[in-house]
Amino acid sequence: MTDTTPPTGSTAAQGRSLVSVSGLAKSFGDHEVLRSIDFEVMTGSVTVLIGPSGSGKTTVLRSLNALDLADAGVVRIGDVEVDFAGPVGKAEVATLRAQSGMVFQSHHLFPHLTVLENVTAGPVLAQRRDRAAAEEEGRELLRLVGIADKADAYPYQLSGGQQQRVGIARALAIRPQLMLFDEPTSALDPELVGEVLTAMKDLAAQGWTMVVVTHEIRFAQQVADQVLFMDGGVVVERGTPEEVLTRPRTERARQFLHRILDPLD
Numbered sequence: 001m002t003d004t005t006p007p008t009g010s011t012a013a014q015g016r017s018l019v020s021v022s023g024l025a026k027s028f029g030d031h032e033v034l035r036s037i038d039f040e041v042m043t044g045s046v047t048v049l050i051g052p053s054g055s056g057k058t059t060v061l062r063s064l065n066a067l068d069l070a071d072a073g074v075v076r077i078g079d080v081e082v083d084f085a086g087p088v089g090k091a092e093v094a095t096l097r098a099q100s101g102m103v104f105q106s107h108h109l110f111p112h113l114t115v116l117e118n119v120t121a122g123p124v125l126a127q128r129r130d131r132a133a134a135e136e137e138g139r140e141l142l143r144l145v146g147i148a149d150k151a152d153a154y155p156y157q158l159s160g161g162q163q164q165r166v167g168i169a170r171a172l173a174i175r176p177q178l179m180l181f182d183e184p185t186s187a188l189d190p191e192l193v194g195e196v197l198t199a200m201k202d203l204a205a206q207g208w209t210m211v212v213v214t215h216e217i218r219f220a221q222q223v224a225d226q227v228l229f230m231d232g233g234v235v236v237e238r239g240t241p242e243e244v245l246t247r248p249r250t251e252r253a254r255q256f257l258h259r260i261l262d263p264l265d
Helices: 057-064 090-097 115-126 131-144 160-173 190-206 217-223 241-246 251-261
Strands: 017-028 031-042 046-050 072-077 080-083 100-103 178-182 209-213 226-231 234-239
Touching (some): 057 178, 057 209, 160 190, 234 251
Parallel strands (some): 046 209
């Protein structure tokens, strides 16, 4: 059977810092989106970013994946470190980007390709891996996210939740050290949210290192090792789910959580 275990999921790797972010800053024109963000992510752990819209959560993820180039700060994933204070070359961007797989709010699947072809496109075309081996691993990843029977289907034949799970398998297929999730359930009908969160919980249980932007507070309570509450481009609170979600220290965090958990009050 194809090995689809986390690349950094060994016992020896557990407890070590996989991701380090220091002084991360980003502006779009005159709008300062991130202001000196600092945090670490341990190998095999789940970090959840919560906060109001516009707080900078997605920009943090995009900076980790080098989809947005930060104006300042240092990002390290594994042995790859980029200092955004100076010029950053294309090779550095590509190397940093290769360390993580990203799952977006929308699925962004190729409509003319089957599910299996969508999953294997990155390994075969970008990484130049053997097609037969990539297909074997792709089928195993589809089994991992619960849609092995959809390998030969096309995206239009799938539900939104199934399409999002294809997106997760596609991100895993490039063998990243880190998985990034940008509100992966926000575009789904409520009845489909559970199947995607279940797939993510399974990945966490297997030891995948994950950074997740979400409004699903129950998911954070059940799965997260670390929760960061962001507002106005800064990390306002950080700690365990118990500390941040149950006993927040700041009034701003209390207000946010009250509105999320008791929207009719």
